[in-house]
Amino acid sequence: MAAERGTAAEALVGQVVLPGDLLLLPAHYDEDAEGERLRLSAGAAPQGRLLCGPGLRRSGAGLLVTKCGLLRHRPAGGGAYWVDSQQKRYVPVKGDHVIGIVTAKAGDVFRLDVGGSEPASLSYLAFEGATKRNRPNVQVGDLIYGQFVVANKDMEPEMVCIDSSGKSSGMGIIGQDGFLFKVSLGLIRKLLAPKCEIIQELSQLYPFELVLGMNGRIWVKAKTVQQTLIVVNILEACEYMTAEQRKQALAKLSGN
């Protein structure tokens, strides 16, 4: 079936893998070494439940790589493998919080540009406290922070600005002023990690409001336009700066 033999997954952790590479899992994950018998019983999960993360797909006895990047491994909780890849183009995923720009109002539904292949739809009832009489005040060109409820490759994505209990929990129309810009998806994931150093250092510089969308969009608002632009430039440059270069740049700015 596979033209080339796979290599052991543990040997490639931290190295670059390309789509089409086959990774073999250690023997104790597979009870039947012959390979491709389909196990339909409910107790088919192996002993440590191995998690196959983004960029990988299960294929027979091993994992097939579908994206190019660095292979990562987390041994906790049965183990997880995934591929860290650089990407700028966003693909809508259910549950992601994103910043969308309203492009059209069609009847009861707003059309939002989220940076994907199709515009997302947002019903006017999907805001906190919205009823048929009490419509939200949304104009074309407004920024909206919401999450996806339907996002797959076969249908148009749908967004809402309330969570499952009906509260807005920070989602909704983003206020006036501020600055919206686009970065790569990897930087967003770095900024969203808990206790991100970049954000902590920046917040000691100036106070500012920040909204991060998983589609690569960031909205920043500080007290003056100059401070806003400084924060924007630092965030854009953070992708390619090391920690020390960043500390030097911030020290220069706070010295001024």
Place this chain on the structure above:
Amino acid sequence: MPRTGPAGSERCARSGMPRQPLSPCVAGERLCSTEEATAGSGTYTRHGFIFSSLAGCLERKSEDNELPVVSVVRDSESQLLPNVGAVVTCKVCSINSRFAKVHILYVGSTPLKSTFRGTIRREDIRATEKDKVEVYKSFRPSDIVLAKVISLGDAQSNYLLSTAENELGVVVARSEAGVQMVPISWCEMQCPRTHTKEFRKVARVQPQFLQT
């Protein structure tokens, strides 16, 4: 003034003399008068004359006691049309949160020369719990589905189909890895290579229709 029709079929326009059988004609052409023949399929009568309503071949069937019947035939075999209540095999081409659009490929076991378009609305997918149906968990594009025609629709709309029975639903589906999936229950199918389960509204095909 004499008109020259297609090669080999001249006739006089004033009285509309009989034309050669199996000669081609277009829609709107005047064939003959109602005194000489009766209108058959593919024709209509206006102002005492018989006109063609299709583009096809002219056919005259002469009977002994009555007037000959003039009809226009488009193809040598007539197209089989799905009737209300017929079980059709169709392929899903796109889905929406409210309905699925399909191409009808077979009526019963007869393949169609040109595919018709059909629609399966969200409330017609299942017989029970119609509000909780999600189209994405019942069908996906490129699935082969057995469905029943419930309405022929208007001029602009498609055939309306329904899968609200145990024997109707998805028969053949491919997983996201591209492998044909195996049904494991009436609402799930599993991929034999990646072992992932996907939701579909699976048809319970009658044993006499299974070919092994």
